[in-house]
Amino acid sequence: MSASGERNDAPAASSGEDVAFKSGFAAVLGRPNVGKSTLVNCLLGRKLSITSRRPQTTRHRILGIKTTPTHQVVYVDTPGIHRAAGTALNRYMNRAAVSALDGGDVVVFVVEATRWREDDERVLRRIHDTRSPVIIAISKVDRVRDKSLLLPFIAEVSRRTGCDEVIPLSARRRINTDLLETRIVDLLPVGAALFPDDQWSDRNxxxxxxxxxxxxxxxxxxxxxxxxxxxxxxxxxxxxxxxxxxxxxxxxxxxxxxxxxxxxxxxxxxxxxxxxxxxxxxxxxxxxxxxxxxxxxxxxxxxxxxxxxxxxx
Ligand SMILES: Nc1nc2c(ncn2[C@@H]2O[C@H](COP(=O)(O)OP(=O)(O)O)[C@@H](O)[C@H]2O)c(=O)[nH]1
Ligand SMILES: [Mg+2]
Incomplete structure (x- = not known):
């Protein structure tokens, strides 16, 4: 399903008279194996996507829908963007990932702590032209023993991407994942729910x-x-x-x-x-x-x- 789907007529739950309901798509992109699916599962609070220690586990664009009384975030998990060479399946996976940018109200670019790689550069080139706001999630910070490496890495990522919204987090330990969700919701447009409130995925x-x-x-x-x-x-x-x-x-x-x-x-x-x-x-x-x-x-x-x-x- 396209990330720019028609808004349906599902009633928007509202928690108060002056709080406008917000809804939209948050596209989660990054190179293979940085923890995109683990992060989406954590934000959703349930298992949407399979994960593994191997790259290229996710093969499709998969929607995970989280509805609360004040907002509905449609997370778009994607295959890791990788070198275009390879099989037809590899090309399908790259297309599935890049297509999530269309209609993404917010882009979450996941970069693994604490090394910027050529593959991250490749992802950056893909998202460079998006008009949507970008949040950079520095993943797996629980694995960083020497925490003094984090601040310089955040600065480096910010400099390389020109993006000043950088959140270091750990999906495994639930560090800063609430903060990421709050920032995503802040950036969503006001609007009615896109999916019925009991639907949590586009997949059967x-x-x-x-x-x-x-x-x-x-x-x-x-x-x-x-x-x-x-x-x-x-x-x-x-x-x-x-x-x-x-x-x-x-x-x-x-x-x-x-x-x-x-x-x-x-x-x-x-x-x-x-x-x-x-x-x-x-x-x-x-x-x-x-x-x-x-x-x-x-x-x-x-x-x-x-x-x-x-x-x-
Ligand atoms: N230590 C640690 N490992 C993580 C974290 N998030 C993901 N991983 C691991 O990184 C590997 C790749 O995760 P996955 O979500 O499949 O990555 P994806 O390919 O980007 O979707 C798996 O072995 C995960 O368990 C994290 O916050 N901390
Ligand atoms: Mg994945």
Whole structure:
């Protein structure tokens, strides 16, 4: 969905006569692995996006909606902007990220403490022309042992970006995340809610289930394998108890299949068990999960295959 969606007629909750309701999109951008998804989950107070220690875990633009009596913030989590070279999937991911700038009322540029990298420069070039206000979030400050490094880094980031709104924070430890939310809300325009107040994402339970399965596989696999698999839900029956979910794990090469399955099926089994629990807690219902591994040669560089697998603009 486009970040510049039409405003709907959802009634705007109001907390007082003279407080105008505010609403809008906050696009969260940055290079891969800086903690964008962890930050969005923290701001939302629930798990919207999967996260991992590996770069390029988030593949889509995903909306997370937080509605309070005074405002509605639509957070836009994005794939990390990375070097344009690569597969069709890489190009799709970059497009998905950059497109979040259209219609973003506020841009949150996430930079990891305490080193500015060439990849951050690449992101900066992308957001340079945006007319929306930009807040820079310096992420993972809990990892900075020597706190005296922080002030010079904030100054450096401010100088490089020309942006004076820089907030050092930690999503993991919830340091300064309330401050970031307050500043985002300050910058939102006055306006009615964009989504019904009981909606918290633009994604459905099928999408979320596939992501939760991919998260567990990403955690267990090495080298290029996490980037070479995709999960597709083939069946999702919630009219029965337990809910029955059947999913295919697509891999790119025959040789990948036994690795994903693991010795005596161990890798697939442990990923499946853990993902099933995660899906259960998302749905609040018991779940039966079946997983199969299938080969679709070269899917990540095949535009047609990508479209069919849901990587469509
Ligand atoms: N120590 C620490 N680690 C973090 C923090 N935020 C994210 N991480 C870790 O950084 C890695 C990448 O996070 P993720 O949210 O997937 O990054 P993304 O690719 O930018 O969405 C994961 O291993 C996270 O657990 C933080 O505030 N502190
Ligand atoms: Mg992410």
């Amino acid at each position: 339970e099928l999408f979320m289930s596939a992501e939760l399965i991919r998260e567990q596989l990403t955690e267990r696999l090495n080298q290029e394998l996490p980037y070479r698999l995709s999960v597709e839900i083939e069946r999702f029956s919630d009219a029965v108890d337990p809910v029955r979910v059947a999913a295919v794990v697509w891999v790119e090469r025959r040789s990948h299949k036994p690795i994903v399955v693991g010795r005596e099926g161990g890798t697939l089994k442990s990923a499946g068990t853990r993902a099933r629990r995660e899906i259960q807690s998302m749905l609040g219902r018991r779940v039966h999960l079946d997983l199969w591994v299938k080969v679709k040669t070269g899917w990540s560089d095949d535009e047609q295959a990508l479209m069919r697998m849901g990587y469509a603009d």
